[in-house]
Amino acid sequence: MRRHQDIQTVVARIGRADCDRLVAAMHAEGWNVETVESLEHLLATIDTGRHHAVVLACDEPDRLPKGPMRSLMSFQGSLSLFFLVPDPSSVLGCPSLIGATSDQIHPLGAPPTELVALLKNELRSAAIQQPQYAFLCVDDDPEFLQSIEQFLPPRIEEAFPRFAVDFEFSTCPYEALEIAGQIDGDRLAVVVSDQVMPGMKGVELLTRIKHTRPHCQRVLLTGHAGLDAAIQAINEGALDKYFSKPIEQSADFVTTLRRLLREYHLKVSGDALRHRLMAQFEFIRVVSAAHSLANVLSAAAAFVHEQMDATGVAVILLEDDEFHVRAVEGDIPSVPVGLVFAAQGSLSSWVLQHRRPVVAQSEADLPPGVQLARAVPMPQIIVPLIWGQSPLGVIGVAGRDDGRPFARDERMLMSFIADAAAVTIGGLKDREAIEQHYVNTMASLMETVEAKDNYTRGHTDRVMELAVRLATMAGLKGSQLTEVARAAALHDIGKIAVPEWVIDKPGRLDAEESALMRLHCERGARIVRHLAFLDGARRIILSHHAEGR
Numbered sequence: 443m444r445r446h447q448d449i450q451t452v453v454a455r456i457g458r459a460d461c462d463r464l465v466a467a468m469h470a471e472g473w474n475v476e477t478v479e480s481l482e483h484l485l486a487t488i489d490t491g492r493h494h495a496v497v498l499a500c501d502e503p504d505r506l507p508k509g510p511m512r513s514l515m516s517f518q519g520s521l522s523l524f525f526l527v528p529d530p531s532s533v534l535g536c537p538s539l540i541g542a543t544s545d546q547i548h549p550l551g552a553p554p555t556e557l558v559a560l561l562k563n564e565l566r567s568a569a570i571q572q573p574q575y576a577f578l579c580v581d582d583d584p585e586f587l588q589s590i591e592q593f594l595p596p597r598i599e600e601a602f603p604r605f606a607v608d609f610e611f612s613t614c615p616y617e618a619l620e621i622a623g624q625i626d627g628d629r630l631a632v633v634v635s636d637q638v639m640p641g642m643k644g645v646e647l648l649t650r651i652k653h654t655r656p657h658c659q660r661v662l663l664t665g666h667a668g669l670d671a672a673i674q675a676i677n678e679g680a681l682d683k684y685f686s687k688p689i690e691q692s693a694d695f696v697t698t699l700r701r702l703l704r705e706y707h708l709k710v711s712g713d714a715l716r717h718r719l720m721a722q723f724e725f726i727r728v729v730s731a732a733h734s735l736a737n738v739l740s741a742a743a744a745f746v747h748e749q750m751d752a753t754g755v756a757v758i759l760l761e762d763d764e765f766h767v768r769a770v771e772g773d774i775p776s777v778p779v780g781l782v783f784a785a786q787g788s789l790s791s792w793v794l795q796h797r798r799p800v801v802a803q804s805e806a807d808l809p810p811g812v813q814l815a816r817a818v819p820m821p822q823i824i825v826p827l828i829w830g831q832s833p834l835g836v837i838g839v840a841g842r843d844d845g846r847p848f849a850r851d852e853r854m855l856m857s858f859i860a861d862a863a864a865v866t867i868g869g870l871k872d873r874e875a876i877e878q879h880y881v882n883t884m885a886s887l888m889e890t891v892e893a894k895d896n897y898t899r900g901h902t903d904r905v906m907e908l909a910v911r912l913a914t915m916a917g918l919k920g921s922q923l924t925e926v927a928r929a930a931a932l933h934d935i936g937k938i939a940v941p942e943w944v945i946d947k948p949g950r951l952d953a954e955e956s957a958l959m960r961l962h963c964e965r966g967a968r969i970v971r972h973l974a975f976l977d978g979a980r981r982i983i984l985s986h987h988a989e990g991r
Contacts, residue, residue, distance in 0.1 A: 448603060449473040449565065450493040454484040456506065459499035459550060461526065467554035468561075481510040488517060491704060492603055495522040495561055499550060503527045506538035509900065512886075515542070518854065520573070520604070520711055522564045524557070526550045530797075531831055540886040543857035544828060545798045563801065564850070573707060575631035576608045577699075580618040580647065581663065582639040586687075587611050590634075597696045602703065607631075615642040622651050630658045631706040632699060636687070637664035648681050657709055657943075659702035663687050712942045718851060719938055721749055722858050726880050727972045729866045739769035742863045746839060747771035750852060753819050753841025758790055759827075759867075760835045765790050774840055776816040789814065789824060794833040799825040799857060803847045821847050825860040829868025837863065877975045884970075885931040906930035929982035936966025936983070963987050 451473050453465055468475045476493075478484045488496060498514070500506060503525070517523065523546055527533050530547040539547065548557060577598070581587045595609050610625075612618040615635070622630055633651055637644035648660040660681040682702060689695050728745050732738040739757045747755040754772030758765050765788065767781040785791040792812050793800055802808050803821045819841030827834040837860055839848070865879050885902065909930035913923055937945060940962050944955050951959060967984035970976045 449495070450476075450603060451495045451497065451561075452476045452478060452484060452487055452493055454478050454481070454496065454498045456481065456498065456500040457502050459501045459526065461497070461499040461550070464497065464499075464526075464554045464557055467558050471558060481507065481514065485510060485513055488514075488521060491520075491601070491707075493521065494565060494604055495524070497524045497526060497557075497561075499526040501528060501550065503533045503536050503539060506536075508538050508903075511538040515886075516715075518715075520707075522561065522850070524548060524561065524564075526552070526557075537882075537886075540882055543854060544861055545825070545857045560798070572606050573604065573711070574606045574608075574629055575703065575706070576610060576625050576629045577632045577634070577703075578610045578612070578618060578622055578625070578630060579634045580612050580615055580639070580644070581636040582613050583636070584613055586636075587613060593692065594696065594699070598700065598703065601700045605703075605707070607703075615639050615644075615647045618647060619650060622655065628657070628710050630655050632659045632661065632702050634661045634663065634699070637662055645681070657706065659683075659706050661685065661699070661702070663689070709942060714851065716938055716942070718855055721855060722862075723884065723935075723938070723969055725859055725862060726884065727969070729863060730880065731972050732866075735867065736768075738863070738866050740771075742837065742859065743769040743771040746837060746856070746859060749855065750823075750839050750848070751842065752839045753843070755840075756838045757863075758835050758838065760785065760790075760794065760833055765835070768835075774818060776818060777838075777840075787812070790836045790838070793824045793826050793836050794828070797826055797828060797833075799823060799853060799860075801848055801853055821845070823848050823853060823856050825853075825856045827860055827864040827867060829864045832868060834864055834867055836860075877973075880973070881928050881931060881976075884935060902931060902934060905933060925978040926982070928976060929979035929986075932966065932970065932976070932979060933983050933986050934962065934966065935969055936962035936964065938969075939965045960987060 449471070451468060453461055453468070453475060455461055455477065456479070465475055465477060476487060478487055484496070484498070487493070496514075496517075514523070523542070525539060525542055525547045526549070527547060528550055530544070530549055533539050533547060548560070577594070579587060579590050579594070581590070591609070591611050595607070598607055598609075599605075608629075610621050612621060618633075618635070622633070630651075633648060635644040635647050639647075644662050644664070648662060651658065652660065660683075662681050662684040663686075664684055665687050683698055685695060685698075725742075725745055728741045729738050732741045739759075743755045743757050746752075752772060754770065754774035754777070756767055756774060756777045757769040759768050760766075763785055765783050765785055767777055767779055770777060770779050789800065789808065789812050792809050796809075800807075800809060801821070801823050805814065805820070808814070818838075821840075821842065823839045825837050827836060837856065839856065862880075862883070869879075906927060910923065910927050913926040918926060940958060944951065944958050947955065963984055963986060967980050970980050970983065973980075
């Protein structure tokens, strides 16, 4: 975890919520704490990208506005979000908090030391997947390159304290190509290159890098004589920005590079968010298709095992004050199906009693007083299965071949899976409630993605309002009206599989981009095709862009 003095937090007090003791406890840890008293102020504050955690305390969560809350939820991929409410068990169906998992919601009256301990654990989990990016600066003038090396890194690091940013410098374009090839994954965020260099022009270098790293931001430095080439390169998509040399306004240069890094981070984090959302949609489909408790438990274990790349997964239910292992996937010899063990003093019991996950890299990370009764590989994630006020059991994920710890995104996915599985397990006698929960969850997840895009924000709500109004005027009622409302809520769900660069493009789409966009109807229908109760809505989703409609 970062040094205490580096922790940047925001506490939002909404309504008459009292969190003075929590703020004092956070200050006592040496954390930097800002306090705000409105959602609008909160969103403006965290948009700077400097913060690690947000605590929103509200005495009337039902009155939280949905639009700003969806915008807040869209920051989950890069911020730790905690919500303090009077009664956590009563808000799991609250429209503004549907996108939150149960382990993010805590009572307003919880001891501040307990909440700080939770935040510490969350920040440790977040540190595992700290965004890591790299800048590559290329110029054949050693003195100019040295000046960039002196002033650029501290100004970038100051603006992005949550990021780990590396800087590479080279006087040779061919060496720069080798360096770019050695930077793994999505780390190469920004390339800055001079135009006039021996052996290779800057435009050619940036074009070559674009072929292997199409999403990285590319900046050209050029004298007046090279402006025509720079403008042509921008028009052809080879670069994103150019600056004239010498750079007279260094502040503008730094501001632009900060903006480009932020845009790149949004692209990368947006892709990760979409991947997690697709996994969540797939899990909803999997458990919805399982029509018995045994099938639900087996399907959940198999799905988690595949998604988490773990040694083994166990689904354990609480029955008559004992834990029963009901489903196992993978290799955990010490936890076979059919095993029964006492609840008292077990890790599973602690997780259910405290209603929050445990993420442990080693036994030292286990809660105080808890010891493992049998040999189970590390690392581990254990998440509670809770339906309303009823503790149902836990899902345990154990071990990785390479010992890699579980990151925050994986914990968030596990919390979602546990919540969705608990709905299914606890609500098999109330199928209609399950169906509506899935519709609400899928719509909320889609709206969370919408909230990141100024062009489509609120589109689904407007479509649903108009569709229901027109259907009512046409005389539809009962199940037919419900079918229209569900179709309207989910009509654009297929856009989750459309590349973000197509959705966010500000201008007219070309033929290839239009074809990709049109596929969202078919993809949306595919996402819901296994949900029998959405069969009517599926037909509307499939045809809502058809000719004459």
